[in-house]
Amino acid sequence: MNDVIIILLVSFAALLISNTSIAVAIALSTWLCLIASDLEATYVVANRMASGIDSFALLAIPFFILSGILMGKGGMARRLIDFAGACVGRFPGGLGYVNTLTCMLFGSISGSAAAAVSSVGGFMIPEMKRKGYPNEFNVAVTTTAATTGMMIPPSNIMIVYAVASGASIGAMFLAGILPGILTGLAIMVVCFIYTKRKGLAAGERSSFAEIVKTFSRAILSLLLIVIVIGGILGGVFTATEAAAIAVAYSFLLAVVVYREVKLADMPSIFIQTGITTAVVMLLIGASSGMSWLLTIENIPREVSAFMLGISSQPIIILLCINLVLLAVGTFMDMTPAVLIFTPIFLPVAGELGISEIHFGIIMIANLCIGLCTPPVGTCLFIGCGVGKTSIAKVTPAMIPFFIAMVCALLLITFVPFLSEFLPSFLK
Numbered sequence: 001m002n003d004v005i006i007i008l009l010v011s012f013a014a015l016l017i018s019n020t021s022i023a024v025a026i027a028l029s030t031w032l033c034l035i036a037s038d039l040e041a042t043y044v045v046a047n048r049m050a051s052g053i054d055s056f057a058l059l060a061i062p063f064f065i066l067s068g069i070l071m072g073k074g075g076m077a078r079r080l081i082d083f084a085g086a087c088v089g090r091f092p093g094g095l096g097y098v099n100t101l102t103c104m105l106f107g108s109i110s111g112s113a114a115a116a117v118s119s120v121g122g123f124m125i126p127e128m129k130r131k132g133y134p135n136e137f138n139v140a141v142t143t144t145a146a147t148t149g150m151m152i153p154p155s156n157i158m159i160v161y162a163v164a165s166g167a168s169i170g171a172m173f174l175a176g177i178l179p180g181i182l183t184g185l186a187i188m189v190v191c192f193i194y195t196k197r198k199g200l201a202a203g204e205r206s207s208f209a210e211i212v213k214t215f216s217r218a219i220l221s222l223l224l225i226v227i228v229i230g231g232i233l234g235g236v237f238t239a240t241e242a243a244a245i246a247v248a249y250s251f252l253l254a255v256v257v258y259r260e261v262k263l264a265d266m267p268s269i270f271i272q273t274g275i276t277t278a279v280v281m282l283l284i285g286a287s288s289g290m291s292w293l294l295t296i297e298n299i300p301r302e303v304s305a306f307m308l309g310i311s312s313q314p315i316i317i318l319l320c321i322n323l324v325l326l327a328v329g330t331f332m333d334m335t336p337a338v339l340i341f342t343p344i345f346l347p348v349a350g351e352l353g354i355s356e357i358h359f360g361i362i363m364i365a366n367l368c369i370g371l372c373t374p375p376v377g378t379c380l381f382i383g384c385g386v387g388k389t390s391i392a393k394v395t396p397a398m399i400p401f402f403i404a405m406v407c408a409l410l411l412i413t414f415v416p417f418l419s420e421f422l423p424s425f426l427k
Helices: 003-017 022-036 041-052 056-073 076-088 094-110 113-130 135-150 156-165 169-175 177-198 208-233 239-257 263-296 299-310 314-331 334-351 356-370 378-387 391-414 422-426
Strands: none
Touching: 003 022, 003 263, 022 041, 022 263, 022 334, 041 263, 056 076, 056 094, 056 113, 056 156, 056 208, 056 239, 056 263, 076 094, 076 113, 076 208, 094 113, 094 135, 094 177, 094 208, 113 135, 113 378, 135 177, 135 356, 135 378, 135 391, 156 169, 156 263, 156 334, 156 356, 169 177, 169 208, 169 239, 169 356, 169 422, 177 356, 177 391, 208 239, 263 299, 263 334, 299 314, 299 334, 314 334, 314 356, 314 391, 334 356, 356 391, 378 391
16 A cells, blocks of 8 residues: 555544544545645645536536425425325334335435435324334434435436446436335335334225325326436436426426425525535535545556455455445445545446446445444434434434345345346437
8 A cells, every 4th residue: 555545544534533524534635645746736636626526417416406405395295295104004014114105205306315304204203203103213214214215316426426437327317216116125124024023003094085185196296206217218308407307397396386485485495505516516526536546546456456356256346345335334425435436446346247337326325324324324313303312222223224225235236137127228
């Protein structure tokens, strides 16, 4: 290991321990390495950060963020909860299934796991507690289920991965559907086992008319997924254009149809969108600089040679990659993790005959688990805040869900069909 990489690792770890924000820690550690390499550090870091966000594809991110905020404030969560409750609420422990299904739908439409935890959890966690479900279990269900929205399109992290890897955004969107559903079903299995053991009663059985009624109220929200995916699949518009269409559609629903967002609310929504976009772009820019540094230091080539030297068995190497990504996800946000580790591990995946689409879903599935784990688990912190509990109390309840998500991850890793079947229709 050369001196530059040692400086990078030590400085980055020290900055994280000192509670420096992740974007600043990445940029500063890269800057220190460039100084050690006798390069014009300030100019190079600024240049790489600017070029890192100079991508037309990234224009989709602020559009999807704005669309997600509009849908979150526009009354969509309540309608999806009613529809999910009518469909699966009748079964024993049905509120766990309702929570999971709603998080899958809302997370995918909003493109944000954090938004799913706060919006869905704000209603479902107290409601489940009122029906006799332990509060820690309720938080665990919501926190883990919300991450499925990062795999079910549209997803901002898939856009980031597509930019980093050169993969098609449309193909990535399609690739995440089946793995996202699989993960949601794994979480529902845990809910089933738990509620059977606890003997929790079933909810009221909904009539067919009630299911139709709730579906009719939710269908306009659900159509957003159909419009985005259908338009991309049919070649009607690109992913970036789809993001702009999603904004127009969500604005129409929130302001005109549902009337839960007023025009006077729009300035604050635009400000919130700008702040969130700025955070994401800062992470992308800083991570692009570190990724460039790792590339010029030949780290991807060295890592590839090292891992291929460990074993000639693809299973062993994939398990090693998964372990590393699971560890990375516990202390690093998804965006910088994707931008930094995609150039490192994608060449290894290529040597094993794994497509960039399949590898992208493997990486995202790993990092979704990290959203639920301390010390940096964004969804875990939000879930504990909504549920008015602590991480220490929730963690034991999270363990069965972690096991379920890891089982789903292993299936996603070793069954390429799940990731590659739907994208094959684009060819």
